[in-house]
Every structure is written in C-alpha cells, then in structure tokens.
Amino acid sequence: MxxxxxxxxxxxxxxxxxxxxxxxxxxxxxxxxxxxxxxxxxxxxxxxxxxxxxxxxxxxxxxxxxxxxxxxxxxxxxxxxxxxxxxxxxxxxxxxxxxxxxxxxxQFMTPEPVCQMMARLNLPVEDTGLEGRRTVNDPCCGSGRMLTASAELQPHWHFIGQDIDLRCVRMTAINLALRNHYGHVVWGNTLAVEAKLIYETGRLQLWGNAIRKVGRLPVPDREAQLVDVTPPSNADRPEAAESVDGPQANSEPPSRQLRLF
Incomplete structure (x- = not known):
C-alpha cells in the first residue's frame, strides 16, 4: 500500500x-x-x-x-x-x-490556492449580498473546494455540487454545512443528469438540522441569460455590398468565437 x-x-x-x-x-x-x-x-x-x-x-x-x-x-x-x-x-x-x-x-483534489485563484478570476470580489445572489455549480465537486473558495468571496450565493462518488458528495455537504453556506449537493452522474440523492445545506430548520435530504433542486428565481450564437450571414456583412471581385470576396466571415490559436 x-x-x-x-x-x-x-x-x-x-x-x-x-x-x-x-x-x-x-x-x-x-x-x-x-x-x-x-x-x-x-x-x-x-x-x-x-x-x-x-x-x-x-x-x-x-x-x-x-x-x-x-x-x-x-x-x-x-x-x-x-x-x-x-x-x-x-x-x-x-x-x-x-x-x-x-x-x-x-481523484486528486485541486489545491486550495488554485481554487481561490479561479474564484477570484470568475467572481466579483465585492460581496453582492442576498440581492445579487447567483448560483455557482461544480459538476465534479470532489470535496467542494471550488464551492467553498467561491463562498469566501460571495457567502450569500447558492452553491451546487455534483459528484458520482457518494463519499465526495458527503464531504462537500459537510464542508458547506459547517460553514453555514446555502447549497445543494447531488449524488449522481452529471453527464446523465442523474440524481440518486440530494442534500441541502445552510438553512437551519426548526429542529436545528444543518443538512437535510430534499427531492429536487430549486429553480433559480431569475431569467435565464440568452446568448445569440448564430453566425452572421453574408447578407448581414457590410462588405457583402462590395464587388465579389474585390479583396473581401475570399475573406472569412467574422467569428463570434474568441480565437485561441
């Protein structure tokens, strides 16, 4: 061993x-x-x-x-x-x-300093409070380090973790509950949209329990953000009015995808 x-x-x-x-x-x-x-x-x-x-x-x-x-x-x-x-x-x-x-x-856990760096790169640093609550999801949460790093910046947000390993699901639920963060942790295959078990954390009930089982995830209370990813047609391009014999004739249409390479 x-x-x-x-x-x-x-x-x-x-x-x-x-x-x-x-x-x-x-x-x-x-x-x-x-x-x-x-x-x-x-x-x-x-x-x-x-x-x-x-x-x-x-x-x-x-x-x-x-x-x-x-x-x-x-x-x-x-x-x-x-x-x-x-x-x-x-x-x-x-x-x-x-x-x-x-x-x-x-099953190697992402080092916590890396999780903190990623949170700062993607989340607002100033606490938005309950009014600006958003949802953070980690589809392969492990022990919940990405979520707890996000919660350090935005403690009032909603944190969702998913994992196929029940041990990881319970570790994440414990880490969120002991920090009193509101969240849901799902046991199941994220790619198959599977949910064998869901733990909710961060809402103390009458009994004082910090973790409870629930039957479903709550629906976000905000409109989904729609992003237009339809590529523009040639007719929409300003240069389309120019002669096809001109230098623009063989140019690629403008892309809305960021070029990485």
Missing part, C-alpha cells in the same frame, strides 16, 4: 483517530472513513436521519463504553470541527486523497 501523504499537518491527527476507529471496530480504513462521513452527515441532519444513523453505527458499538469505535467517531467529529474552525482548511479532502484513494481514478 502507498504511504500516506498529507498537505496539512492537522490531517495527521485526524488520520490517527481514523486508524483507531478501524482497529476498534474491526473494519477497513476505507469503511471507517465512509462511516465517519455518514455519521457526521446524520449528526448534522438530526433528528431526520436518526434511523439511518443507528443502522450505520451498529457495527461500531462493540466493547466497553468509552473504548468503542462509535466513541472514537464522536471524538473525531469534534476534532474535525475544531480544525476547520481554526484553519478553514479542507482536511476531509486531504485525508481522502492522502490515506483513502491515493489518487485512485484520478
């Missing part, structure tokens, strides 16, 4: 706790990580996801109280919140890449 490698030093302590869960509950490291993500989502979705939580946590309840896997999962959750509050770093994505997948199937 490849050696673990982390970008953030805080991830190492989270990894040691994950290994402890794996040993105490006699499950693989990958299973322990999936159960940890599931436990956190269910905790943030309490009480609506209580039955789901109890079904999952059953394999972590063997042993004396205080030494069970479920006890360590609770400690791990507390440590995750403390690290994120202190550093604002995506330690979940770092742990996922550095100790679970090792880049399997090309």
């Amino acid at each position: 490849a050696k673990e490698s982390f970008q953030y030093r805080e991830t190492e302590s989270l990894f040691q706790q994950l290994e402890d869960v794996s040993q105490r509950s006699s499950v693989s490291r990958g299973q322990a990580f999936e159960d940890f993500l599931h436990a956190v989502v269910c905790s943030l979705g309490h009480p609506r996801m209580e039955e789901e939580y109890l079904d999952m946590i059953a394999r972590h309840t063997d042993g004396p109280k205080g030494e069970r896997g479920c006890d360590k999962l609770a400690e791990m959750f507390g440590q995750l919140v403390a690290i994120m509050d202190r550093t604002r770093q995506d330690v979940l994505g770092d742990l996922f890449q550095g100790a679970i997948t090792y880049g399997e199937r090309g």
Whole structure:
C-alpha cells in the first residue's frame, strides 16, 4: 500500500483517530472513513436521519463504553470541527486523497490556492449580498473546494455540487454545512443528469438540522441569460455590398468565437 501523504499537518491527527476507529471496530480504513462521513452527515441532519444513523453505527458499538469505535467517531467529529474552525482548511479532502484513494481514478483534489485563484478570476470580489445572489455549480465537486473558495468571496450565493462518488458528495455537504453556506449537493452522474440523492445545506430548520435530504433542486428565481450564437450571414456583412471581385470576396466571415490559436 502507498504511504500516506498529507498537505496539512492537522490531517495527521485526524488520520490517527481514523486508524483507531478501524482497529476498534474491526473494519477497513476505507469503511471507517465512509462511516465517519455518514455519521457526521446524520449528526448534522438530526433528528431526520436518526434511523439511518443507528443502522450505520451498529457495527461500531462493540466493547466497553468509552473504548468503542462509535466513541472514537464522536471524538473525531469534534476534532474535525475544531480544525476547520481554526484553519478553514479542507482536511476531509486531504485525508481522502492522502490515506483513502491515493489518487485512485484520478481523484486528486485541486489545491486550495488554485481554487481561490479561479474564484477570484470568475467572481466579483465585492460581496453582492442576498440581492445579487447567483448560483455557482461544480459538476465534479470532489470535496467542494471550488464551492467553498467561491463562498469566501460571495457567502450569500447558492452553491451546487455534483459528484458520482457518494463519499465526495458527503464531504462537500459537510464542508458547506459547517460553514453555514446555502447549497445543494447531488449524488449522481452529471453527464446523465442523474440524481440518486440530494442534500441541502445552510438553512437551519426548526429542529436545528444543518443538512437535510430534499427531492429536487430549486429553480433559480431569475431569467435565464440568452446568448445569440448564430453566425452572421453574408447578407448581414457590410462588405457583402462590395464587388465579389474585390479583396473581401475570399475573406472569412467574422467569428463570434474568441480565437485561441
């Protein structure tokens, strides 16, 4: 097995706790990580996801109280919140890449400074507030780094993430929920317009839950922006009135596509 490698030093302590869960509950490291993500989502979705939580946590309840896997999962959750509050770093994505997948199937997380640069290149820097809310979509969201980088600039916008990997969907939901950002995270193949599961974050309900399951994505409350991409006909060109024997006869029609090469 490849050696673990982390970008953030805080991830190492989270990894040691994950290994402890794996040993105490006699499950693989990958299973322990999936159960940890599931436990956190269910905790943030309490009480609506209580039955789901109890079904999952059953394999972590063997042993004396205080030494069970479920006890360590609770400690791990507390440590995750403390690290994120202190550093604002995506330690979940770092742990996922550095100790679970090792880049399997090309699952390398975009470095957070690159995400921040891309957000600044594409979004207004000044906070537009609720009145100027727009939607940001990442069709292959991973752990949600592109969305959280966008939220640093525009915290009031609507963030949508989609991914075919349920682990990534739950990481993104956790990262948005713990930062109290309004968004939706969809489990499914984006290219096939698939939605097996949708989590909504950032709207605290009467029960106090920060994550909930919903049946659909909300329709944007603004008109779609229509862009005319029809190429102009020769009759619309000023030079069309000139003689076909002139120098313009063999020229290409003006293009509305930016030339890159």
